[in-house]
Amino acid sequence: MSKGLPKRSEDYSLWYNELVKRADLAENSPVRGCMVIKPYGFSIWEKMQAQLDKMFKETGHQNAYFPLFIPKSYLSKEASHVEGFAKECAVVTHYRLKNSEDGKEVVIDPDAKLEEELIIRPTSETVIWSTYKNWIQSYRDLPLLVNQWANVVRWEMRTRLFLRTAEFLWQEGHTAHATKQEAVDEAVQMMEVYAAFAEQYMAVPVVRGIKSENERFAGAEDTYCIEALMQDGKALQAGTSHFLGQNFAKAFDVKFATKEGGLEYVWGTSWGVSTRLMGALIMAHSDDNGLVLPPKLAPNQVVIVPIYRGDEELAKISEKAKEIMTKLRSKGITVHFDNRDTHKPGWKFAEYELKGVPLRIAMGPRDLENNTIELARRDTLSKETVNLSEVNLEDYIFDKLEEIQNSIYTKALSFRKEMTTEVNSWEEFKEILESKGGFISAHWDGTGETEDKIKELTKATIRCIPIDREDEDGQCVFSGKPSKGRVLFAKAY
RNA sequence: CGGGGUGUAGCGUAGCCCGGUAUCGCGCCACAUUUGGGAUGUGGAGGUCGUAGGUUCGAAUCCUGCCACCCCGACCA
Numbered sequence: 001m002s003k004g005l006p007k008r009s010e011d012y013s014l015w016y017n018e019l020v021k022r023a024d025l026a027e028n029s030p031v032r033g034c035m036v037i038k039p040y041g042f043s044i045w046e047k048m049q050a051q052l053d054k055m056f057k058e059t060g061h062q063n064a065y066f067p068l069f070i071p072k073s074y075l076s077k078e079a080s081h082v083e084g085f086a087k088e089c090a091v092v093t094h095y096r097l098k099n100s101e102d103g104k105e106v107v108i109d110p111d112a113k114l115e116e117e118l119i120i121r122p123t124s125e126t127v128i129w130s131t132y133k134n135w136i137q138s139y140r141d142l143p144l145l146v147n148q149w150a151n152v153v154r155w156e157m158r159t160r161l162f163l164r165t166a167e168f169l170w171q172e173g174h175t176a177h178a179t180k181q182e183a184v185d186e187a188v189q190m191m192e193v194y195a196a197f198a199e200q201y202m203a204v205p206v207v208r209g210i211k212s213e214n215e216r217f218a219g220a221e222d223t224y225c226i227e228a229l230m231q232d233g234k235a236l237q238a239g240t241s242h243f244l245g246q247n248f249a250k251a252f253d254v255k256f257a258t259k260e261g262g263l264e265y266v267w268g269t270s271w272g273v274s275t276r277l278m279g280a281l282i283m284a285h286s287d288d289n290g291l292v293l294p295p296k297l298a299p300n301q302v303v304i305v306p307i308y309r310g311d312e313e314l315a316k317i318s319e320k321a322k323e324i325m326t327k328l329r330s331k332g333i334t335v336h337f338d339n340r341d342t343h344k345p346g347w348k349f350a351e352y353e354l355k356g357v358p359l360r361i362a363m364g365p366r367d368l369e370n371n372t373i374e375l376a377r378r379d380t381l382s383k384e385t386v387n388l389s390e391v392n393l394e395d396y397i398f399d400k401l402e403e404i405q406n407s408i409y410t411k412a413l414s415f416r417k418e419m420t421t422e423v424n425s426w427e428e429f430k431e432i433l434e435s436k437g438g439f440i441s442a443h444w445d446g447t448g449e450t451e452d453k454i455k456e457l458t459k460a461t462i463r464c465i466p467i468d469r470e471d472e473d474g475q476c477v478f479s480g481k482p483s484k485g486r487v488l489f490a491k492a493y
Numbered sequence: 494c495g496g497g498g499u500g501u502a503g504c505g506u507a508g509c510c511c512g513g514u515a516u517c518g519c520g521c522c523a524c525a526u527u528u529g530g531g532a533u534g535u536g537g538a539g540g541u542c543g544u545a546g547g548u549u550c551g552a553a554u555c556c557u558g559c560c561a562c563c564c565c566g567a568c569c570a
Binding site: 236348363364 | 494527528529530531532561562564567568569570
């Protein structure tokens with residue numbers, strides 16, 4: 001295996017693919033489009049899950065689990081929902097295998113055909129709303145605030161590790177409310193939860209916005225989203241939160257008795273983030289040396305590498321390392337002491353850089369003598385010597401981790417600012433998109449036709465209508481028709 | 494699903510045009526010397542050449558089908 005990673009500037013997508021594999025995050029599986037998430041990659045996902053789960057619970061949600069299989073007929077109950085997902089559903093038609101005539105292989109037993117085929121969930125709105133029908137009778141049963149952590153399958157044509165896989169892991173929240181306003185508030189709240197998570201934990205700045213009709217979730221009235229910008233100037237939808245109106249309530253006949261004695265359909269939301277966040281995390285911060293992980297999501301925040309000759313020296317360093325580990329752990333810092341004798345220090349340095357460990361402590365005989373350590377920062381690749389008799393190491397490291405967390409966020413934010421361009425003419429639009437990429441802030445006449453044409457001509461789509469956009473009269477960058485504000489265009493993942 | 498490309502050891506590859514049982518590097522195993530930025534030497538293990546068939550005395554090499562993967566389109570979180 002060669003040493004260097006491909007360069008981002010030379011082949012960004014090759015760099016990404018190689019990085020995912022070499023950093024031990026994930027690999028392809030025997031089944032096309034599926035992936036094996038390796039322990040290191042999964043431990044990052046677990047950190048994400050833990051934090052998100054906490055945030056969901058703090059906003060009043062409870063976890064539940066709904067089945068993987070959905071009766072085929074359910075999917076067709078909400079018209080636009082079927083249309084959106086029908087083309088990418090895996091279908092179970094049989095429930096038994098048997099040995100072939102020659103006994104050499106197993107074949108589907110034709111006698112075991114299901115009366116009604118089962119869909120492997122591409123998302124769970126249908127099965128959940130069919131269940132909610134039984135759970136909801138009165139306004140007293142509302143709001144119903146449920147989340148589930150699950151896998152879903154969408155049979156995609158072209159897949160990429162984490163960014164788009166046929167099977168992926170996610171969470172999907174499904175809520176039911178008595179009033180429209182309450183449901184809208186819920187959808188907005190969850191978008192804000194996602195945004196806070198992305199910014200504070202992943203250190204990825206995001207634009208909060210609303211999807212245009214073309215980009216909206218199949219079955220939703222409004223789709224709120226968070227959009228992030230990757231280092232190659234392409235946008236990535238990192239999370240969506242949908243206001244479903246009464247669409248699913250009507251499709252599955254979910255009504256409730258109001259306080260006043262009436263009978264009304266409930267209002268719904270659904271919202272999700274997936275293992276795609278891993279892709280966002282990787283592409284937002286990492287460099288040509290490997291991953292750069294934000295301390296808040298790094299499986300190990302600090303690694304200690306001993307430098308020694310012989311067992312005696314290792315024993316001395318180990319003793320010191322254990323002291324340091326105890327101190328760091330007392331501050332809640334996760335630390336790993338790599339005392340493997342099978343690899344040399346230089347090899348380990350490269351390895352932990354590839355894996356994005358935020359801080360590395362190296363300790364050798366010189367350090368023992370001087371009561372120092374060498375501290376290396378992954379994000380800046382800078383090194384310093386820290387004198388242990390001069391500082392309180394656990395506080396020093398704690399602060400340093402926070403500094404790294406902030407620093408990579410700030411770096412990503414200034415990149416996004418630099419890569420967001422306001423344009424006012426079609427010529428400029430095309431020019432910027434080709435030469436620079438990134439987000440293009442431009443006026444749009446609000447029609448799907450214009451959006452389609454722009455997509456056809458440039459491959460750029462409307463990523464969102466930013467929540468905080470300013471009202472500004474202008475003319476659509478493509479059609480010249482009147483517009484009331486700017487939207488963000490970009491080429492997207 | 495359309496167009497293009499590629500399948501040779503765990504990974505990356507040479508050989509294919511011009512047929513004679515496979516090259517090199519990384520990795521792996523053993524031993525020794527090494528250890529402050531991916532160590533070095535010596536020895537060793539590992540291959541139904543994607544798969545099925547055809548041509549031939551003989552196929553990694555030529556022909557046909559199939560499968561998988563990659564890139565570009567259509568679709569999508």
